[in-house]
Amino acid sequence: MSEFVDMEIFARVVGAGSMSAAGREMGLSPAVVSKRLRRLEDRLGTRLLQRTTRQISLTEAGQGFYERVVAILASIDEAEAFVSRRSALAHGTLKISAPTSFGRLHIAPHLGPFLKQNPDLAVHLDLDDAFVDIVGNGFDLAIRIAELSDSSLVARRLAPIHRVLCATPEYIAERGVPRTVDDLAGHVCLAAAPQDHWRLEGPAGAVAFRPVGPIHTNSSEVVREALLSGLGIALRSTWDIGPELAAGRLVVVMPGYRASRHVAVHAVYPTRRFLPAKVRVFIDYLAQLYGPQPYWDRGLDHLLLSGNNEQSTAAE
Incomplete structure (x- = not known):
């Protein structure tokens, strides 16, 4: 990349008309500008600029090189602008x-x-x-x-996320209302296989309960359908059963117990x-x-x- 920097310095010197002016534009001292120009000429094996105490001028080789360098630098600027535009747009x-x-x-x-x-x-x-x-x-x-x-x-x-224990009104009418975690042992509890425990926060603090029921599945949607059919009690998120709660097709049981709010x-x-x-x-x-x-x-x-x-x- 240092070669591109040397070419940019060369183009700035030609455009500004002097090494000191180009150095001010780029935040470089005239000595550094002169050194980088000499390195560029040494690498190319030819003189690009004729230098006097009053002015600089392009050699024939320098003129041709300058025209090509300007085109290269413009292409680099265009390429960077293209990437920047694409980075800023969703595509x-x-x-x-x-x-x-x-x-x-x-x-x-x-x-x-x-x-x-x-x-x-x-x-x-x-x-x-x-x-x-x-x-x-x-x-x-x-x-x-x-x-x-x-x-x-x-x-x-x-x-x-809010998760609540819930069941259908029909299930509650048939099996009664559980009021504590211990009461859940006498009910049908529905959960997908990976969910080994319900971790609840209640009046006495955190408590864990392992649900036991007649359905074994890896699908949360199967548990949802079993819940809506009136088979038992499940711990569900309101994003999943909100409309059923609002319509009364499901009711919250043990409202003093909720899943972790984290x-x-x-x-x-x-x-x-x-x-x-x-x-x-x-x-x-x-x-x-x-x-x-x-x-x-x-x-x-x-x-x-x-x-x-x-x-x-x-x-x-």
């Missing part, structure tokens, strides 16, 4: 990993408006409930619903440095769409607050 294919149900309910329906805002983008959305290796599998980012531990990935919190919706990506515009605009889009009071919790304030009030009263 290309955005490859996203997201949980299956959340991606279907809260990402897929919003891709249309996002792509209209960013017409030079295409989206590859891969739905998988496993925590995929986003770097190894070539993803630009992943949406994760978890209490994130320390990792080499960068995470941005997009929205809070779980949230996060966007995770490999690095902050040189973050591509396509990643930045999508994360900003979701952050604005969801926010600290996400749309899926609208109309559920009385249910979410009742648990806090009951927990507070019981603790007193």
